[in-house]
Amino acid sequence: MRKRTIALLTGALSALALTVLPATADAATGQLTGIGGKCVDVAAAGTANGTAIQLYDCNGTNAQQWTTNSDNSIQALGKCLDVTSAGTADGTPIQLWDCNGSAAQKWTSNASKNLVNTGSGKCLDATGNSSANGTRLQIWTCAATANQQWNVPTGGGSTPPPSAGAMAVAPYIYNGWGSPPSPTTVMSATGVKWFTMAFILSNGYCNPQWDGGRPLAGGVDQGTVNAVRGAGGDIIPSFGGYSGNKLESSCSSAGELAAAYQKVINAYGLKAIDIDIEADAYSNGTVQQRTVDALKTVRANNSGIKIYVTFGTGQTGPDNSLVNRAASAGLTVDAWTIMPFDFGGAGKNMGNLTVSAAEGLKNVVKNAYGYTDDNAYRHSGISSMNGITDGDPGVRETVTLADFGTIRAYADQHHLARLTFWSVNRDRPCPGGYEGNDTCSGVSQAAWDFTRVFASYAG
Numbered sequence: 001m002r003k004r005t006i007a008l009l010t011g012a013l014s015a016l017a018l019t020v021l022p023a024t025a026d027a028a029t030g031q032l033t034g035i036g037g038k039c040v041d042v043a044a045a046g047t048a049n050g051t052a053i054q055l056y057d058c059n060g061t062n063a064q065q066w067t068t069n070s071d072n073s074i075q076a077l078g079k080c081l082d083v084t085s086a087g088t089a090d091g092t093p094i095q096l097w098d099c100n101g102s103a104a105q106k107w108t109s110n111a112s113k114n115l116v117n118t119g120s121g122k123c124l125d126a127t128g129n130s131s132a133n134g135t136r137l138q139i140w141t142c143a144a145t146a147n148q149q150w151n152v153p154t155g156g157g158s159t160p161p162p163s164a165g166a167m168a169v170a171p172y173i174y175n176g177w178g179s180p181p182s183p184t185t186v187m188s189a190t191g192v193k194w195f196t197m198a199f200i201l202s203n204g205y206c207n208p209q210w211d212g213g214r215p216l217a218g219g220v221d222q223g224t225v226n227a228v229r230g231a232g233g234d235i236i237p238s239f240g241g242y243s244g245n246k247l248e249s250s251c252s253s254a255g256e257l258a259a260a261y262q263k264v265i266n267a268y269g270l271k272a273i274d275i276d277i278e279a280d281a282y283s284n285g286t287v288q289q290r291t292v293d294a295l296k297t298v299r300a301n302n303s304g305i306k307i308y309v310t311f312g313t314g315q316t317g318p319d320n321s322l323v324n325r326a327a328s329a330g331l332t333v334d335a336w337t338i339m340p341f342d343f344g345g346a347g348k349n350m351g352n353l354t355v356s357a358a359e360g361l362k363n364v365v366k367n368a369y370g371y372t373d374d375n376a377y378r379h380s381g382i383s384s385m386n387g388i389t390d391g392d393p394g395v396r397e398t399v400t401l402a403d404f405g406t407i408r409a410y411a412d413q414h415h416l417a418r419l420t421f422w423s424v425n426r427d428r429p430c431p432g433g434y435e436g437n438d439t440c441s442g443v444s445q446a447a448w449d450f451t452r453v454f455a456s457y458a459g
Helices: 183-190 219-230 254-268 285-301 321-329 350-369 373-377 401-414 449-455
Strands: 028-030 039-042 053-056 066-068 074-076 079-083 094-097 107-110 115-117 123-126 137-140 172-174 194-202 208-210 234-241 272-277 306-312 335-339 380-385 418-422
Touching (some): 053 094, 053 137, 094 137, 172 418, 183 449, 208 254, 234 254, 234 306, 285 306, 285 321, 306 380, 335 350, 335 418, 350 373, 380 401, 401 418, 401 449, 418 449
Parallel strands (some): 172 194, 194 234, 234 272, 306 335, 335 380, 380 418
Antiparallel strands (some): 028 066, 039 053, 107 115, 194 208
């Protein structure tokens, strides 16, 4: 059985020739890069007025896609690059703010690759001449230094919608039992770069361990992390799953739970985490609120980290209670990700049913956060299951390669934020009959065929 134990960004000014940013007919959208090749990034992809603007590793996400406009504004996530309180002093921080046409939101580029703010006459500047992730951007007296040189998007016409990036496709891998595949073998064969590693659980107390019993440092799990990173990829630990002790229940407060999450984040220097909610423990309202509040702390303390929440669904979409709870608490999630299977019957078209469930998810997210359809899709995800799913032989479903094609096409159309599945352990043919042991798919396939369908997804 799967039991998905295992299944979830003036002085010198007068001497410099200024050039206007591209006009509407020649507007461009893309990354705005600076010192160290880092990208100008909206912290945690926030859309609230006052959200910090920082440097961060380029990752292709919406938070790093900047559009230059004919009015000399520079926009991301529907808001403008803005000098806080229209300040003019050196060190005034840069933020995201509703576009209002003010001089604090007007920028011009020059031959020295400065971005000069019209209102202050000062230049966009990376604080402390630093290229470290999380470096705040500010205005400062213009100079020809590296921390004030910027590569602005150029070209004719707006570019297509931003890519979700390789992080969006991170199939689950599980080291707990059976015969886990070599992640580097899968990477080499398919081009996939990221894996969601399952599962971080409690050891009975508020202490995170792999499967509740293997330490974070050393052992097979550390070996997997090292191997994936050595091959140019990265991992997303998944907290929760179907069985075992949940941190969300074992920790007595949101503060304790946030500290447990942080312990794992610090151990591996993570860019993303996944919370896999599929056990009765999570149906408790207190546990749900504790999880939401802890994730808010994680978001506040880890600039740029991505938070994925993976949870069950019916055929027409998921229950809205958890999403509504998060929205009411002010928690933004990068992808609310459904697990569209275990619907209870054989012979179903799982591709079409997944699309139906995903449309329901989009509506839940849209209504909870007040998003447009497009923004709701971009905060939604799908975590499917490859091959024969759970249940007794008479009611088992089968998710085929053709179904994966249907799901991939839907994701391409709507630019979903996450497209993954349970699991690469199962993405290989069975040597005999399907035994329900999560080491093979139970369908006719070559090794890693399901991974190949999703691997090149760009969002």
